[in-house]
Amino acid sequence: MRSYKLNHIQQLESEAILIMREVAAQFEKPVLLFSGGKDSICMAHLAKKAFYPGKIPFPFLHVDTGHNFDETIEFRDNLAKELGIEMIVSKVQDSIDAGKVKEEKGPRASRNSLQITTLLDAMEEHKFDAAFGGARRDEEKARAKERFFSHRDEFGQWDPKNQRPELWNLFNANKEYGEHFRVFPLSNWTEMDVWQYIASEEIEIPSLYFSHEREVFERDGTLLASSSFIQNFEHEEIVEKTIRFRTIGDVTCTGAVVSEASTLKDIIQEVASARITERGGRADDKRSEAAMEERKKQGYF
Amino acid sequence: MQSTNKNKAENAYLNMDLLRFTTAGSVDDGKSTLIGRLLYDSKSIFDDQMEAIEESSKKKGDDYTNLALLTDGLSAEREQGITIDVAYRYFSTPSRKFIIADTPGHIQYTRNMVTGASTANLAVILVDARAGVIEQTCRHSFIASLLGIKHIVLCVNKMDLVDYSEEVYKDVVSQYKEFSSKLNVPDIHYIPISALYGDNVVEKSDKMDWYGGSTLLYTLENVQVGSDHNHVDCRYPVQWVVRPQSNEFHDYRGYAGRVEGGVFKPGDKIIALPSGFTSKIKSIHNHNEEVDEAFAPMSVSMTLEDDIDISRGDMLAKPDNQPKVGQDIDLMVCWLNKEELHPRGKYTIRHTTKQARCIVKEVKYKVDINTLHRVEGDLSIGLNDIGRIRIRTTEPLFYDSYSRNRSTGSLIIVDEFTNNTVGAGMII
Numbered sequence: 001m002r003s004y005k006l007n008h009i010q011q012l013e014s015e016a017i018l019i020m021r022e023v024a025a026q027f028e029k030p031v032l033l034f035s036g037g038k039d040s041i042c043m044a045h046l047a048k049k050a051f052y053p054g055k056i057p058f059p060f061l062h063v064d065t066g067h068n069f070d071e072t073i074e075f076r077d078n079l080a081k082e083l084g085i086e087m088i089v090s091k092v093q094d095s096i097d098a099g100k101v102k103e104e105k106g107p108r109a110s111r112n113s114l115q116i117t118t119l120l121d122a123m124e125e126h127k128f129d130a131a132f133g134g135a136r137r138d139e140e141k142a143r144a145k146e147r148f149f150s151h152r153d154e155f156g157q158w159d160p161k162n163q164r165p166e167l168w169n170l171f172n173a174n175k176e177y178g179e180h181f182r183v184f185p186l187s188n189w190t191e192m193d194v195w196q197y198i199a200s201e202e203i204e205i206p207s208l209y210f211s212h213e214r215e216v217f218e219r220d221g222t223l224l225a226s227s228s229f230i231q232n233f234e235h236e237e238i239v240e241k242t243i244r245f246r247t248i249g250d251v252t253c254t255g256a257v258v259s260e261a262s263t264l265k266d267i268i269q270e271v272a273s274a275r276i277t278e279r280g281g282r283a284d285d286k287r288s289e290a291a292m293e294e295r296k297k298q299g300y301f
Numbered sequence: 302m303q304s305t306n307k308n309k310a311e312n313a314y315l316n317m318d319l320l321r322f323t324t325a326g327s328v329d330d331g332k333s334t335l336i337g338r339l340l341y342d343s344k345s346i347f348d349d350q351m352e353a354i355e356e357s358s359k360k361k362g363d364d365y366t367n368l369a370l371l372t373d374g375l376s377a378e379r380e381q382g383i384t385i386d387v388a389y390r391y392f393s394t395p396s397r398k399f400i401i402a403d404t405p406g407h408i409q410y411t412r413n414m415v416t417g418a419s420t421a422n423l424a425v426i427l428v429d430a431r432a433g434v435i436e437q438t439c440r441h442s443f444i445a446s447l448l449g450i451k452h453i454v455l456c457v458n459k460m461d462l463v464d465y466s467e468e469v470y471k472d473v474v475s476q477y478k479e480f481s482s483k484l485n486v487p488d489i490h491y492i493p494i495s496a497l498y499g500d501n502v503v504e505k506s507d508k509m510d511w512y513g514g515s516t517l518l519y520t521l522e523n524v525q526v527g528s529d530h531n532h533v534d535c536r537y538p539v540q541w542v543v544r545p546q547s548n549e550f551h552d553y554r555g556y557a558g559r560v561e562g563g564v565f566k567p568g569d570k571i572i573a574l575p576s577g578f579t580s581k582i583k584s585i586h587n588h589n590e591e592v593d594e595a596f597a598p599m600s601v602s603m604t605l606e607d608d609i610d611i612s613r614g615d616m617l618a619k620p621d622n623q624p625k626v627g628q629d630i631d632l633m634v635c636w637l638n639k640e641e642l643h644p645r646g647k648y649t650i651r652h653t654t655k656q657a658r659c660i661v662k663e664v665k666y667k668v669d670i671n672t673l674h675r676v677e678g679d680l681s682i683g684l685n686d687i688g689r690i691r692i693r694t695t696e697p698l699f700y701d702s703y704s705r706n707r708s709t710g711s712l713i714i715v716d717e718f719t720n721n722t723v724g725a726g727m728i729i
Contacts, residue, residue: 008319174720
């Protein structure tokens with residue numbers, strides 16, 4: 001008898017599509033959190049597939065720290081046009097101007113934790129009851145304990161000790177008014193799976209992921225892009241290097257790696273032999289051992 | 302397989318299998334250490350992760366690098382040195398990608414074991430060689446069996462603490478064989494290991510020449526999981542109706558969903574439930590690509606020859622092979638909440654893509670998970686209890702027995718006041 005088998009990427013894709021359709025059906029007003037990184041680009045691709053030939057039945061939301069790579073914004077706007085979706089942009093600068101959050105000071109200032117307030121305000125303003133995030137469980141140890149459907153109370157908080165059991169592929173989206181869910185369709189994907197998927201589906205990604213020349217400086221063992229958004233210490237020397245980014249986020253905390261990888265094939269080989277996790281380059285996670293857990297409890301992605 | 306993308310065929314990595322397994326053991330059986338060891342010895346640990354746990358080990362005053370720290374995600378877990386919630390881990394070897402659901406051993410966290418087991422193909426169950434088969438071992442094995450896991454690997458751990466004694470190992474194995482004969486698990490493997498020192502985890506041990514079997518990793522890589530999916534009975538719960546209403550696809554009406562059983566092909570005659578109308582499949586789409594067949598667990602979209610009324614929660618099947626249809630359902634339930642099941646209570650249920658309400662009509666019996674016998678004179682179903690109940694639903698379910706189909710045979714019970722998932726049901 002012929003065997004009916006899906007390889008692991010096909011299984012992961014099918015699972016993610018199942019989850020996206022389940023969210024569209026069970027929630028009143030879902031939104032997809034779009035960061036401009038490869039994981040959210042993958043989600044956009046999966047959403048396109050899930051509802052084809054219909055339109056994606058939810059808008060995207062970009063929480064904009066204002067500290068972006070130009071390429072990210074250009075890519076974001078083009079993608080929105082191509083998919084025909086509404087791209088809502090919520091600015092951290094607006095939260096700062098409204099006096100809701102205070103900007104951190106000094107060379108290590110980051111708007112990373114400031115995003116939480118902007119995100120939660122946007123959720124409330126638009127009455128979103130579910131937000132897709134591209135987080136993967138392999139990224140970080142607090143994320144290893146996430147459910148696909150992650151319940152958040154009216155303050156947007158995550159209570160890791162009191163998560164709902166999640167069985168089979170039956171997702172319980174029932175909630176009180178004012179509460180919402182974060183949903184992570186890529187939970188079971190690894191960095192390698194994402195790259196393989198991008199390659200096999202020929203998904204377009206920003207040029208930042210490929211090897212290029214850039215002015216960078218080293219801080220705490222991480223290479224950061226030289227930028228007007230970052231105040232440098234005196235001893236920090238700015239040099240030009242051939243680099244690429246493994247993750248893309250806010251300019252102030254996205255670490256680069258020295259790399260000659262200029263094609264997807266090169267990147268996949270590089271990922272296969274990497275000895276450092278992709279978040280190893282993220283300054284925001286280095287602040288403390290429980291940095292991610294603390295931010296997640298408060299309502300971070 | 303009809304993959305039209307040439308990249309897919311060219312890429313060896315993409316031909317990897319996926320094995321989902323769960324790990325269970327009681328407190329201090331060394332489960333986290335074992336997973337740490339599997340990840341470490343299979344070279345799935347990155348340098349920054351290793352540095353972080355080396356540092357934590359030093360801080361805690363351990364004189365060796367505690368691999369268990371790799372799996373402790375929450376700060377409370379690190380403080381108490383225990384695992385609270387189910388954690389998912391990923392690693393791969395050239396032939397397989399593995400998803401581990403690492404579930405805690407505490408008695409009060411059995412619900413996490415059920416969660417981890419519900420999507421697993423295989424269960425790794427640990428016992429401490431010094432303690433042998435204990436109540437927790439029986440509980441975990443029973444849950445694995447109840448949740449339809451067909452493969453168990455019993456790891457007799459801490460062999461280093463019993464001088465790698467064959468006698469001790471054989472004794473544990475015979476205890477387990479006696480117990481497991483009552484379970485419905487066709488494939489059981491036994492491996493003597495030391496997770497702490499890595500004996501028989503990834504590398505074969507040189508301290509147990511008397512053991513001729515495989516290492517744990519070799520077993521995980523080679524166990525024939527075949528297919529967990531039913532490819533006989535065609536079941537397609539409709540998840541979402543695609544109606545683009547665009548100029549290009551003006552009259553398009555597609556039914557999106559995931560195949561939960563059988564093989565569907567264009568031209569096949571189907572019946573829609575509950576309406577009972579029949580039609581033929583016109584086309585099956587995977588995105589913009591037309592495919593010539595769809596089987597579990599593919600997520601696709603189908604169009605039909607006739608315009609019949611179908612919406613989310615309905616099911617497509619074959620006229621000559623239909624699921625059971627009914628409102629009085631017998632099930633085994635595993636209770637996941639502190640608040641007991643209310644006999645005569647009303648709950649919300651989710652089954653395939655359908656949400657309905659139910660009333661508990663009868664608690665038939667409760668199972669003693671140590672002896673697998675019925676508990677006489679006690680029908681209370683509380684946290685971590687397993688029992689057989691009968692429910693009546695507000696509308697008919699289209700279902701199969703859990704042993705025949707894990708998707709159409711499972712449901713969850715949701716509390717109508719707290720919205721919490723309180724029970725896991727397996728239809729008999």
